[in-house]
Every structure is written in C-alpha cells, then in structure tokens.
Amino acid sequence: MGGDGLDEKLLATLESVKKHGGVQWWLYLGRCRVCRQDWLVAQEERIYDEHFLQRLNPHEAERVIVQGIWPDTFISYERVLRIGQSLTNPCRFLDPRAVSLISTVEDLRKERPEISAAEIADLLGIGVNHSTKLMAASGAEADQNVWRRAFTVVKAAHGYAAKLFGRK
Numbered sequence: 073m074g075g076d077g078l079d080e081k082l083l084a085t086l087e088s089v090k091k092h093g094g095v096q097w098w099l100y101l102g103r104c105r106v107c108r109q110d111w112l113v114a115q116e117e118r119i120y121d122e123h124f125l126q127r128l129n130p131h132e133a134e135r136v137i138v139q140g141i142w143p144d145t146f147i148s149y150e151r152v153l154r155i156g157q158s159l160t161n162p163c164r165f166l167d168p169r170a171v172s173l174i175s176t177v178e179d180l181r182k183e184r185p186e187i188s189a190a191e192i193a194d195l196l197g198i199g200v201n202h203s204t205k206l207m208a209a210s211g212a213e214a215d216q217n218v219w220r221r222a223f224t225v226v227k228a229a230h231g232y233a234a235k236l237f238g239r240k
Contacts, residue, residue: 079123083123085104085105085106086102086103086104086105086111086113087102087103087105088100088101088102089101089102089103089110089133089136089137090136090137092142095179095182095183096142096146096147096149098114098115098116098117098146098149098152099112099113099114099115099142099146099147100113100115101113101128101133101136101137102125103133109127110127110128110129110130110132110133111125111126111127111128112125112126112128112132112136112142112143112145112146113125113146114145114146114152114155116152116153116156118172118173118175118176119153119156119162119163119172119173119176119195119196119197120153120156120157120160120161120162120163121163122156122159122160124146124152124155124156124159126143126145126146128143148183148184149176149179149180149183150180150183150184150187150195153176153180153195153196154195157194157195157197161197162196162197162198168202168205169205169206169209173196173198173206174206174209174210176196177192177196177203177206177207177209177210178210180192180195181207181210189203189204189207190203192206192207
C-alpha cells in the first residue's frame with residue numbers, strides 16, 4: 073500500500089473475527105470497527121510484504137464464521153503470491169538463502185508437489201537458477217529434519233528398551 077502510512081491506518085480499523093490458521097496461516101476474516109464491513113484478508117509477509125483484501129457480503133462472512141467455508145480467493149499461498157505478483161513487486165533479499173525464501177518454497181511444494189522451478193522463480197521474482205538452488209536447499213533441510221526426528225525416535229526407543237530390560 074505504500075510508505076504513506078495509509079495501510080497502517082486501514083488495518084488499525086480491522087478487528088480479527090476468525091483466523092483460518094493451520095496451513096493457511098496468512099488468511100483471516102476481518103471486520104471494520106467503524107462501518108462493520110467484513111473483509112477477507114491475506115497477510116503476505118515473506119515475499120511481497122503486503123496485505124490483500126477482498127470485500128465480503130454478510131452471507132459470505134457468515135459462511136466463514138459459522139460453517140468454516142472460506143472463499144477461494146486467497147485459499148492457497150500460490151494464489152496469494154500470484155495476486156502479489158500482479159499488483160506489486162517482490163522484496164529483494166540480501167541473503168540468497170533467506171529463511172523467508174526457503175520457507176516459501178517449502179510451502180509451495182507442500183501445496184503442489186509438482187510445481188516447477190520456473191513457476192517458483194516467477195512467483196518469487198527470482199531467476200530459475202536461484203529457485204532451483206532454493207528447491208534443493210528446502211529438500212536438504214527437510215531431509216535433515218526427518219533424520220533428526222528419526223534419531224530422536226530411535227534414541228527414545230533405545231532408552232525405553234533399556235529401562236524395560238533393566239539395562240543402561
């Protein structure tokens with residue numbers, strides 16, 4: 073929204089009515105404290121650092137609140153990034169392996185495992201070589217986490233077996 077402070081003024085009037093949570097951590101239903109208008113809000117803070125809003129009618133807001141049925145506009149992180157791509161420019165990172173970039177690649181791959189390096193590059197506003205390296209890094213870090221968890225489970229099982237059989 074720019075450096076004029078209008079975005080902060082607008083967002084200060086919104087109260088959070090319901091957060092989607094879970095894998096859609098960026099998504100919530102907000103309501104203006106002044107006019108009571110309901111808004112679907114996507115808070116994209118990694119790549120474009122923007123808030124995207126869609127006005128909701130009372131029926132749509134009620135479906136979110138009562139039934140947990142959310143409009144599709146911002147339902148996937150890829151959709152949010154596509155909207156960001158069409159409306160603004162991505163942030164530039166000094167660290168080519170910034171956590172924000174790697175986390176975004178991981179989230180995109182969870183949503184759509186077959187997503188290509190070219191598609192990720194397009195969404196993040198980076199080159200294909202860079203996105204390929206981020207994909208490899210996100211895979212390597214995920215593999216390390218799997219091995220760490222596996223080691224913890226084995227270590228716990230070993231401790232349990234030792235107690236069970238009276239060994240140290």
